[in-house]
Amino acid sequence: MKSTLKELDELCARKEQESLILEYKSCHELRKGTIFGKKNGIDQKRDKNSIRDEISKDVSAFLNAAGGTIIFGIETDQDSRATKIENDLFKADENISAEWFTELVRRSISPPPAVNVYTIPINPKSQDSDFLLVADIPQGEQAYQAADKRFYKRVGPGRQPMEQHEIVDVMNRTKGAALKMLLEGWQQSSSENALRITILPPGDFGGYLQRAEQWEMNIGNRIIPNARSIIMPWNSYKGGGVIFPGDWFNFFGNGVGLTLAINSGTF
Numbered sequence: 001m002k003s004t005l006k007e008l009d010e011l012c013a014r015k016e017q018e019s020l021i022l023e024y025k026s027c028h029e030l031r032k033g034t035i036f037g038k039k040n041g042i043d044q045k046r047d048k049n050s051i052r053d054e055i056s057k058d059v060s061a062f063l064n065a066a067g068g069t070i071i072f073g074i075e076t077d078q079d080s081r082a083t084k085i086e087n088d089l090f091k092a093d094e095n096i097s098a099e100w101f102t103e104l105v106r107r108s109i110s111p112p113p114a115v116n117v118y119t120i121p122i123n124p125k126s127q128d129s130d131f132l133l134v135a136d137i138p139q140g141e142q143a144y145q146a147a148d149k150r151f152y153k154r155v156g157p158g159r160q161p162m163e164q165h166e167i168v169d170v171m172n173r174t175k176g177a178a179l180k181m182l183l184e185g186w187q188q189s190s191s192e193n194a195l196r197i198t199i200l201p202p203g204d205f206g207g208y209l210q211r212a213e214q215w216e217m218n219i220g221n222r223i224i225p226n227a228r229s230i231i232m233p234w235n236s237y238k239g240g241g242v243i244f245p246g247d248w249f250n251f252f253g254n255g256v257g258l259t260l261a262i263n264s265g266t267f
Contacts, residue, residue, distance in 0.1 A: 003134055005120050008074070011082050018080040018157035021068030023058065027090050030055075030072060030101070030133070053147050055101075056108035061152035061159035063113055063140035064170050068154065073132030080157050089122065089130035101133060108147040113140060143170040 018024060028034040030051060037044045062068045075086045090096050098117040106112040116136040121129035143151050143162075151162040151170075162170075 002118055002136075003069075003071075003120065005122065005124075008071070008085060008120065008132065012074065012084050015077075015081040015083065017082075018076070019068075020154050020156060021062075021066055023068065023070045023157065024074035024076050024080070024082055025070060025072045026075070026086060027073050027088060027133075030090075030096055031094075052104060052108045055104060056147040057150075057152050057159060059105050059113070059115065059135065059137055060109050060144040060146045061154045062137040063109070063144040064151060064162065065139070065154035067137050067139035069137065070135045071132060072134070085122075085132065089132060090119075091130055092128040096133070098133065101135065105135075110145045111142070113144055114138070140170070141174045143167050 016022070029036075029046070032046055032048060032051065034046050035043045036046055036050070058070060062070070073086055073089050075083050077083050098119050102115060102117045105115055105117075115138070117133065119131040119133050121131045123129040145151055151167050152159045153162045153166065
């Protein structure tokens with residue numbers, strides 16, 4: 001869902017801080033010729049290569065982590081909290097647009113990712129309105145490489161290069177089995193409560209869930225009526241979830257779910 005100007009104003013009003021999934025940037029970071037530092041006493045100015053390199057690092061870091069959003073046009077305080085929409089926003093006659101940014105990302109990151117980029121005009125009724133630019137970046141299904149041939153990740157509100165084992169983990173992100181779990185409070189004996197969990201394999205969940213519900217109806221003595229909870233597959237849960245080692249899939253022969261009973265004394 002696209003953010004609105006009102007939502008950005010509210011974000012500034014509550015001084016929303018940068019985080020693992022949110023970053024603010026000045027519009028100057030996409031403008032050639034703007035100064036970004038000094039080297040040997042000489043001003044360092046942005047050019048197309050330095051802009052490409054920095055954006056590819058930022059976007060790949062979000063892709064390799066949990067995804068997130070970059071907003072160009074928000075001023076921050078020393079604690080990286082949003083304070084206001086900056087005055088010098090992008091102009092209609094600048095060579096900066098959602099299409100330009102999307103192409104920059106696709107040309108500088110390998111493999112080319114799909115990102116949702118859009119603009120938010122200050123005056124929606126004017127075709128020549130100044131505007132902010134927003135990039136919504138999904139969590140990648142594999143590891144993404146920046147223009148400098150390195151892999152980056154988000155660490156809090158910043159980024160840093162990834163270690164080799166982290167790259168391998170992200171490369172294997174889609175190889176884990178997408179599982180569902182059936183959780184239910186039940187009575188193991190007259191004096192012992194427990195939580196029964198049925199882990200369901202990937203595939204057509206309809207038959208598995210029907211079987212699980214039939215099994216559940218025959219348990220009897222349920223402590224918590226309707227306590228059953230189905231946990232959604234990992235790949236549809238952004239930011240967290242449960243992943244089991246690949247060798248657990250060996251338990252799912254012939255489409256039969258794995259059932260565990262966890263004694264209440266263990267948690």
